[in-house]
Amino acid sequence: MTSxxxxxxxxxxxxxxxxxxxxxxxxxxxxxxKAVIKAYLPEYHVLVAQNGPDGIDLAREEQPxxxxxxxxxxxxxxxxxxxxxxxxxxxxxxxxxxxxAIKTDSASRIKGLDIxxxxxISKPIDAPELVAQLKVMIRIRQTEEKLxxxxxxxxxxxxxxxxxLSAANExxxxxxxxxxxxxxxxxxxxxxxxxxxxxxxxxGEAEKIFGWSASETVGIPFNELxxxxxxxxxxxxxTMGQLTNSDSNYVIAACRNYTKSGKLIDCQWYNSVxxxxxxxxxxxxxxxxxxxxxxxxxxxxxxSELKYRSLIENSSDAIFCVDExxxxxxxxxxxxxxxxxxxxxxxxxxxxxxxxxxxADMRFAATKRLxxxxxxxSLEVEVPLPSGTQYFWATTNPIKDDSGKxxxxxxxxxxxxxxxxxxxxxxxxxxRNDALLRAIPDMMFLFDTDCRIIDYHSNRTEDLYVPPEVFxxxxxxxxxxxxxxxxxxxxxxxxxxxxxxxxxxxxxxVNGELxxxxxxYVLCGENQVLSIVRDITExxxxxxxxxxxxxxFRDIFNHSADAAFIFDVRGKLLEVNxxxxxxxxxxxxxxxxxxxxxxxxxxxxxxxxxxxxxxxxVRVFEETHRRHDDSSFPVEVHASKIDFDGQPCILAxxxxxxxxxxxxxxxxxxxxxxxxxxxxxxxxxxxASLEGKMQVVSDRLATMYGYAVDEIPELLGRSFFDFIDxxxxxxxxxxxxxxxxxxxxxxxxxYLARKKDDSRFYVEINSTLLLDSKGNPECV
Numbered sequence: 001m002t003s004x005x006x007x008x009x010x011x012x013x014x015x016x017x018x019x020x021x022x023x024x025x026x027x028x029x030x031x032x033x034k035a036v037i038k039a040y041l042p043e044y045h046v047l048v049a050q051n052g053p054d055g056i057d058l059a060r061e062e063q064p065x066x067x068x069x070x071x072x073x074x075x076x077x078x079x080x081x082x083x084x085x086x087x088x089x090x091x092x093x094x095x096x097x098x099x100x101a102i103k104t105d106s107a108s109r110i111k112g113l114d115i116x117x118x119x120x121i122s123k124p125i126d127a128p129e130l131v132a133q134l135k136v137m138i139r140i141r142q143t144e145e146k147l148x149x150x151x152x153x154x155x156x157x158x159x160x161x162x163x164x165l166s167a168a169n170e171x172x173x174x175x176x177x178x179x180x181x182x183x184x185x186x187x188x189x190x191x192x193x194x195x196x197x198x199x200x201x202x203x204g205e206a207e208k209i210f211g212w213s214a215s216e217t218v219g220i221p222f223n224e225l226x227x228x229x230x231x232x233x234x235x236x237x238x239t240m241g242q243l244t245n246s247d248s249n250y251v252i253a254a255c256r257n258y259t260k261s262g263k264l265i266d267c268q269w270y271n272s273v274x275x276x277x278x279x280x281x282x283x284x285x286x287x288x289x290x291x292x293x294x295x296x297x298x299x300x301x302x303x304s305e306l307k308y309r310s311l312i313e314n315s316s317d318a319i320f321c322v323d324e325x326x327x328x329x330x331x332x333x334x335x336x337x338x339x340x341x342x343x344x345x346x347x348x349x350x351x352x353x354x355x356x357x358x359x360a361d362m363r364f365a366a367t368k369r370l371x372x373x374x375x376x377x378s379l380e381v382e383v384p385l386p387s388g389t390q391y392f393w394a395t396t397n398p399i400k401d402d403s404g405k406x407x408x409x410x411x412x413x414x415x416x417x418x419x420x421x422x423x424x425x426x427x428x429x430x431x432r433n434d435a436l437l438r439a440i441p442d443m444m445f446l447f448d449t450d451c452r453i454i455d456y457h458s459n460r461t462e463d464l465y466v467p468p469e470v471f472x473x474x475x476x477x478x479x480x481x482x483x484x485x486x487x488x489x490x491x492x493x494x495x496x497x498x499x500x501x502x503x504x505x506x507x508x509x510v511n512g513e514l515x516x517x518x519x520x521y522v523l524c525g526e527n528q529v530l531s532i533v534r535d536i537t538e539x540x541x542x543x544x545x546x547x548x549x550x551x552x553f554r555d556i557f558n559h560s561a562d563a564a565f566i567f568d569v570r571g572k573l574l575e576v577n578x579x580x581x582x583x584x585x586x587x588x589x590x591x592x593x594x595x596x597x598x599x600x601x602x603x604x605x606x607x608x609x610x611x612x613x614x615x616x617x618v619r620v621f622e623e624t625h626r627r628h629d630d631s632s633f634p635v636e637v638h639a640s641k642i643d644f645d646g647q648p649c650i651l652a653x654x655x656x657x658x659x660x661x662x663x664x665x666x667x668x669x670x671x672x673x674x675x676x677x678x679x680x681x682x683x684x685x686x687x688a689s690l691e692g693k694m695q696v697v698s699d700r701l702a703t704m705y706g707y708a709v710d711e712i713p714e715l716l717g718r719s720f721f722d723f724i725d726x727x728x729x730x731x732x733x734x735x736x737x738x739x740x741x742x743x744x745x746x747x748x749x750x751y752l753a754r755k756k757d758d759s760r761f762y763v764e765i766n767s768t769l770l771l772d773s774k775g776n777p778e779c780v
Contacts, residue, residue: 020134021047021064023055023081024099025073032125033068040131052076056084059091066137068121068130070099071108079115086116089378093144095137097121114422155410159399161301168294188270189288195281197222197240209267209290211260229256229264243273243284254291266295318392318413321399324371326351326364329408338385359384366396371406374398381413391420443533446524449496451476451489454528463535465508484508491521492529505536516540563635563654566644571595574644583656585628596652599625601632625654634661684763687770688780690740692719695779704763706756725752725760739769740777 020041022033027050034046047062049055052073059067067085071078078098085091095118100108109120118140121133189206193199198221202214210227217225228236232255239253253269270287312319318335322328328346336343339354351360351367370377378395392413398406443463446455453471458464465471471479476488487504494501504519516537524530557564563580567573576591584591584599601624618640626632639652678685684701688694697715702708705723707715721729728751735749753763772778 017045018043018138019045019047019062019064020066020068021049021055021058021062022068023049023052023073023078024068024070025050026070029070029099029123029125033130036125036127036130037134040127041134052078052081052084055081056088056091059085059094060088063091064094065141066134067094067096068099068134069096069117071112072101079111082112082117083115092116093141095119095141097133097137099123099125114418155399158301158305159401159407161297161305163401164297165301189286189290191286191288193222193284193286195283197284199225200283206288209259209265209288210257227257229258232256239269239271243271244281249273249275265290265292267291315412316414318415319411320346320413321408321410322351322367323408324367324406326360326367335413338383338390340386356384367409370396370398370409374400374404374406380416390415390417392416441534443535445531445533447476447488447492447529447531449492449527451492453479462511465510481508488531491519491531495521495523495529496527560653562656565596565652565654566642566649567596567652568647568649571597574649580654583627583654584625590628596650601626622657623654633658686720688720690736690777690779692721692736694718694720705753706759723754725754728752735767736780739767739780742769 020037022030024030024033030048030050034048037044037046044065047058047064049058053076055067055069058064069078069081073081082096082098085094085096096116097119098108098112098117099121100112101123112120118137119133121130187205189209190201190203191199191206192201198219199217200219202212202217206217207213222236222240235253235255239251242248242251249272251271251273253271255267255269256264257267259265268289268291270289272285274282274285276282312332313334315332315334318332318338320328320331320335327348327350331343331346333343336346339346346354351363354360355363366377366379376395376397378393381392381394383390383392393416394411394413396409396411399408399410401407440457441459444457445453448454452473452475454473456468456472461467466479476485480488484506487506491501491504501521504521505517506519507514507516509515515535517533518536519531519533522530522532557566557575558577560577560579563583564577565573565580566575572595573591576586576588580586580591581588586594603624618638620636620638622634622636624632625635634657635654636657637652637654639650642649642651644651678696678698681698681700684704685696685698686694686701687696694716697712699709699712702712702715721732724732731749732751735747748764748766750762750764753761755761767780769777770779
């Protein structure tokens, strides 16, 4: 501690007066702060420290109500001091008000809040604002201390009430088990009823509980006693019905009862029924316990538990309790939601249900250790989750019974993931920035106001226009060509005036090769400009190649033998070729006012896919198109998706198929004539493939072989050897081979044929070889 600090803190150290600690390297600021607090808050002593370490020591020793912390100090700055204070369990509860020199410095405020600062005040210090901030922080500190004390009190009360309730339940169960044996000496009220529910016995405790004597009640029916609260009469009626009509020998009921004085009490009724050998009810014995005090205690306990739960559920920490087996007995919503669960889903689960075996074993070992030592522990915990690893600062406190035995471990876990990430980011900033700079392929040049190059960055010195020793410290006039000098000075000048400037694209000859560059200029500080230079030679060459490719595409498009169209997904025509204009009779400008649908005859385009439904593969379909003069003609369209001027479009080639359609019609007409000839012929006519499979069977041929006309579909695909006797198969194969070789066409050969019923008959077969469109043998 400095001599100034000793002088200003004299007589204030170690006393019980509330204190405010001010940490600032400027003695004038400390004097001002001390004077303001003395004037407005005379009940508080002001401690001062001129550096971070002294301030931290004073905070630990004196436990001030609030700490005023200047941000900018030599050595350890305000951020570092705040971080150490907030990570120290002895000082993390003390509110910290950071003093900043710039009122609107949001970056400083955000950084301070991230490391735990509670408030900010700007220089020059406004006395009323300072006093107001201090009062708020003092109230927060006092409120937090009250909450901590209340929380501890509630925890103790919950444990005590839980033990009381547990003991009461155990006593109740034990008393029920021994009820019949101790009935005469029981401290409970004993009331016996006959089969009509009239009182036959009224034990001494009954008089103490209800106020009536036995002489006043024996012989009185239940409905005349008026001992049951009106709203609970259905409970009494239900109980009596169960005792009368049920096979159950024992019924417990709870209801509110009146005493002789009119007081309302809560009672627990233990009813047992005695049956005779025929099963008829003989009597009922009711053991009655006055549970009014217990009910009131339960209500108080429930109210206390609700208050405790409210504190826990509104906590910013994840909170949970586990027993000695590592089984969760309680969690708040924040802890459960970390694992994507609700608290109800986690109750009864174990470490092994949430973590890997290795992590679960580690947590169980720590739990076991705390149950053995009974000591609190704090440590950093890593929690792997599907969304990423989270880090928590976990403090575990054992909960003990009256004997000092640990029954549960209560853990408060604060999520410090952001803090860990910030620390890691700060730690790696310099390394990362260096690595990023080395990884950037761009060159960088730093200019002063006179366009002098004062620094540079380049991964490859061979990429520089001239070596560094030539250009460093030199004006651009001494280095660059005149046209580039003028452009550079213009850009730097605009930025120095606070204006913006565009990127500069230029070319230079570097090492005998013409290279293309793009330079972006940004203001760096107040009097410097950073030029970021990128070599765009490869992208420029690629762009030239793309343009050449586009020109090639346009040449192919324009010289296509078919009409070619490019249209967007809505069908609007964007480009057509010369053939399209010739075939359709529209000019180029007229085409660009149309859609592809305008060219299609509506009735003929029902099966044509919409422009927006084209897939990546080529689609082939037929349409009927309409010319400018409204005449129509058939086309075969080949369409596929392409990118055109930066948007998805359709490229379609329309081939005029008028001639093909005419040929197809002629073929259909010819086929119809052949079919008529086959039908009218008195001879059986059939067509078979070269492999002998039947393809056509005339009605006459089917009936000749004993088959009905409706059986012809079954004959198709069968071998014609099935219809010739096996003794003639060799001769049939030889004759077919001669036909394929061009011999024996039109020759009539006699064969022994085989009918459906396996009988034989002789036929004359005149065979002819049919050729395909290319003149190749196709069938017989």
